[in-house]
Amino acid sequence: MRFLNQLKKPDPFGDFDRPDAFKSWMRGAIIFATAACVVGILLCLVFESCGTRGPAAPKKAEEARQEKPPAPPPPDLHKPVREAPASFPPDSNLPRGKEIYASGPIDLDRFNETNDLVRFVDARVWFESDNDHHSDDEDDHLIHRAMEVPLKRLVNLVAKKGGKLKVQDAYRHVDRNKIHMASSLHCEGRAIDLTCEVLSLSDLAKLCWQAGFDFVLYEVPKKSGVHLHCSVKRSPEAPLPPRPAK
Numbered sequence: 001m002r003f004l005n006q007l008k009k010p011d012p013f014g015d016f017d018r019p020d021a022f023k024s025w026m027r028g029a030i031i032f033a034t035a036a037c038v039v040g041i042l043l044c045l046v047f048e049s050c051g052t053r054g055p056a057a058p059k060k061a062e063e064a065r066q067e068k069p070p071a072p073p074p075p076d077l078h079k080p081v082r083e084a085p086a087s088f089p090p091d092s093n094l095p096r097g098k099e100i101y102a103s104g105p106i107d108l109d110r111f112n113e114t115n116d117l118v119r120f121v122d123a124r125v126w127f128e129s130d131n132d133h134h135s136d137d138e139d140d141h142l143i144h145r146a147m148e149v150p151l152k153r154l155v156n157l158v159a160k161k162g163g164k165l166k167v168q169d170a171y172r173h174v175d176r177n178k179i180h181m182a183s184s185l186h187c188e189g190r191a192i193d194l195t196c197e198v199l200s201l202s203d204l205a206k207l208c209w210q211a212g213f214d215f216v217l218y219e220v221p222k223k224s225g226v227h228l229h230c231s232v233k234r235s236p237e238a239p240l241p242p243r244p245a246k
Contacts, residue, residue, distance in 0.1 A: 077153045078160075080210035088205035090226070093217040101243050102215040103185060103231040108174060110234075111188045117171060118145045122155055126166040126197075142171040144189035146232045147213075151192070154211035161207070162198055168227055169193035179224075191231040193219075204228060 085094060095102050119141045129140040143151065158165045171189035172180060185191035196204040201218060205228050208216045213230040220226050233240070 075149050075153075077149070078156050080157065080207075081153070081212045082210050084206045084210050088202045088209070088216075088218055090201075090218050090220045093215065094209050095215070097243060099185070099215045099217070099231055100241055102240070103190060103233050104238050104240050106183050106185055106188050106190075107234070108188065113173075116144055117142050117189050118148055120148065120151060122152075124155055124159055124164065126164060128166070128168045137176070138172070140167045140170040142189060143192060144171070144232065144234070146234055147190060147192060150208075150212035150230075150232060154208055154213075157207045157211055158196060158199065158204070161203070163204070164197040165204075166195045166197065167192060168195055168225075185231045188234075190234065191229060194228045194230060195225070201226060201228060 088094070093099075119139075120143050121141060127140045129138045132138070155165055169179070169186065170192050172184075172186045174182065174187040180186045186193075194204065194208070195201065199207075205216055205218045208228055208230050214233050215229075215231045217229040218226075219229045
């Protein structure tokens with residue numbers, strides 16, 4: 001280590017009152033303090049960077065999981081949701097088979113008149129109960145809320161064709177039902193009987209199917225007038241009974 005021997009040795013001092021007494025250790029202290037500051041700043045930068053990339057990443061992932069999916073767009077009430085069938089003759093229905101396999105069975109245990117029914121009003125529609133002079137409490141404006149969208153769409157489609165929709169029968173309370181069977185979806189507000197001015201029932205049946213009703217029947221009963229019977233499922237997720245194997 002020859003170069004160490006070549007270094008100039010500091011002047012010895014024996015009294016702190018001398019002017020150069022602090023030069024040697026002060027220079028070292030300044031160098032040490034500067035180095036400590038630099039190291040401290042570097043450590044702060046490193047820890048801050050690690051903190052941002054560490055705990056923040058799970059937080060962002062958690063926030064992403066908690067974000068609600070965007071609300072679905074409102075349904076289009078002016079365009080058909082299905083293709084029109086080629087024909088819709090009397091005593092036929094779509095889809096093929098019994099109503100229970102398309103719209104589901106009645107479930108009065110789950111039905112809540114206050115929550116499930118809505119009052120449908122449209123000046124373009126004729127309602128039997130508004131023109132019936134019998135002293136009863138029937139109200140053909142009452143429908144299940146699941147029927148509201150296809151019925152509104154149907155009104156628009158019929159009006160576009162120049163017709164006038166007529167509601168002959170809608171919700172019927174099970175205790176006051178005098179026309180339909182006890183298992184009829186009318187008792188849950190999920191069925192409606194329709195006729196029309198200007199349009200034929202065959203053309204109206206096609207529009208009902210295009211409007212999105214889950215079941216459409218061109219009904220020709222023996223004791224009452226010809227009409228269309230349309231019904232809907234309780235909700236899109238409502239389970240349906242399995243169809244029997246062919």
